[in-house]
Amino acid sequence: MSPSNVQNVSGGHPDLVLADRCRRDEPGAFEELYRLYSPRLFGVAYRLVGSQEAEDLLQEIFLAAHRKLSQYKGESSLGTWLFRLATNQCLDYLRSKRARLALLTDTFEHDPNAHGSAAGAIVGVVDRMDLERALALLPPGARAVFVLHDVEGCEHREVADHLGISDGTSKSQLHKARMRLRSLLAAARTAERP
């Protein structure tokens, strides 16, 4: 760490201070970082790769963060830095496990429900648990677009950057993901009715 950064740290942006404490192996510092950010990152991992792999991936994310903390210079917030690290880990996992993301998103092209006109109405408030279950049924690529844009609040430009796709593809995949979710939620509602 350069002397100027050390000065910043002592001056105290909280993210830089925490990162510096972690780098110096101060007792409890890395656990503090974990407690602060693991809920958001676990939510991202859970929704991107599913419940089975999310715990393992969360471990890998924080182990990678521990290794790479020396690269964090405070250009963005620590949360943003970790979020990017987490999404990269999850997407690498999806790419390695399930061939190519782009190929997987293509499955929507032949899915009439993704375009929506045949779908029924959801009716009423969307139950979160129903939404989590429906989300797990989306193809991974479209799920990633939906999670990053609608759940995590990324712009299409950022989604496209994360996934290595164009803005237009991000928009069209998002629309298809939403229409498919609408269809899945409507079907779940219908099934619940006596």
Place this chain on the structure above:
Amino acid sequence: MTICDEVQSQLSLLVDGQQPERAAQALVRSHLETCASCRGALQDLERLRRAAASLGPMTPPDHVWLEVAGQIRLSPSPAPAETAPRRESPRRAALAQWIGLAAALVIVTLGYYAIQRVSGGETTGGNVQPAGTVEAVAEELNQATEHYEKAVAELEALAKSDATALDPAIAATLKQNIQTIDVAIAESRTALSKNPGSEPARASLFEALRRKVGVLQATVTLMNEMRKGNQAGAAEAAAAFGKKS
């Protein structure tokens, strides 16, 4: 493509507060005034968007932190340590060595049993295994857990007198995890005793056992913190086995 299809393809833009493509703007507006189905679709997408934004963070199980902490302590520090390495008391090292190796063996054995039982259940096409088999596995785990807890208690007692204690917060979390899992195991056992052929109860028991193995695996990793040398390899192998199981 019907008019409804054409209009619905523009709905996500509206939901995101953007304008439809210029050529379609007039069509979308006029169609939405007259088509209840497309208006319904727009409302659904708006609800969906709100619901998605409300999907918040999720607290991970505590054992994840235990495993992260254990792995970090086994790995070289990213920054050079500023303090001299701690010297390990021979008595503690010997005890820790024994515990680590025993724990690794227990985990490997339990993992093997669990896998055998679970995979057996899956490959028999729904045939129900005798309840006694499941109970036997659970009983073995209970016995192993007792040994473990005894070992942890001994280690903690040693640590108290040695200034380099097993982190009390981690030990407490570990204990809490075990208690929670034990409740799940007890509930599954009760369900199995009432209905020995219950597939969900058996699956639940195995899931609880699997989680317990995971926590015990984390225990091994943490115990490794307290010892140095070649013994670390045995526990790392146990952790790797646990991941695979």
